[in-house]
Amino acid sequence: MDDEPMWAADRVVAPTLGFVITIPKTANKFSIKGNHLTLIKGNQFDGRTKTDPHKQVHEFLGICDIFKYRDIENEAVRLMMFPLSLTGEAKTWLDELNEGTIETWDELRTSFISRFFLPALFDRLLGKIRSFSQHENESLTDAWLRMKEMLRNCHGHNLSKSNIIKIFYHGLNEIT
Known part of the structure; x- marks a missing residue:
């Protein structure tokens, strides 16, 4: 079996994950500004127990509100940028949600806070x-x-x- 070409062998291939967040089609018409991306990546949330998800959302929104994109709603920008503000356990959590789970900013915010602001x-x-x-x-x-x-x-x-x-x-x- 080791001599068979890769395409001939029965192999299990993990499916490519779909997108958890549904981004409005209008969002495909713009690109994120480099300095905006730098600010978001400089303020990443890792999901550790002593970090506050409410504070993360507040700071994330503050950064997002600095920049305006012509003809693009703030919600679309937030949905596109939020995954970039996550790292570690928080990024893993988002990546493991089912495809198409999140359609609005409120759904994303609520799901995020309920996961990381533990009782x-x-x-x-x-x-x-x-x-x-x-x-x-x-x-x-x-x-x-x-x-x-x-x-x-x-x-x-x-x-x-x-x-x-x-x-x-x-x-x-x-x-x-």
């Missing part, structure tokens, strides 16, 4: 908020700014303003 991460961030305490020698202003950052990082915390103020107040040291 354990949410619970850990919410636990840090609920156990907030002012650091030694930390000013009131710095403590408040730190609390606001914690709230920003815990997307969907659903804490009311009054609960946030109570948590903050009870976390302050006696001197403050």
Whole structure:
């Protein structure tokens, strides 16, 4: 069998993967600017547990909104560029989705965040908020700014303003 030509042998050939994201046909009429591509590749998300997918999406959209492409909708640009912003486990996740799974930016964003903003991460961030305490020698202003950052990082915390103020107040040291 080793003497047979490659095309004559029964071999299993892995199929070429199709595209997970359906790109609108209008997007075929433009090319991505080099500096746009550089910015996207310089801000890649790898899917590690300590990285925040909400922050990645926010920064990705900020980069995408800098550049405008004539006669091309922002959604098409986002759909084409987002895979380039992924690396490592995140890129593997996207590549393993079924062909044609994603048709809109909202579907892609929702699927991405639900995959990488795990319940354990949410619970850990919410636990840090609920156990907030002012650091030694930390000013009131710095403590408040730190609390606001914690709230920003815990997307969907659903804490009311009054609960946030109570948590903050009870976390302050006696001197403050």
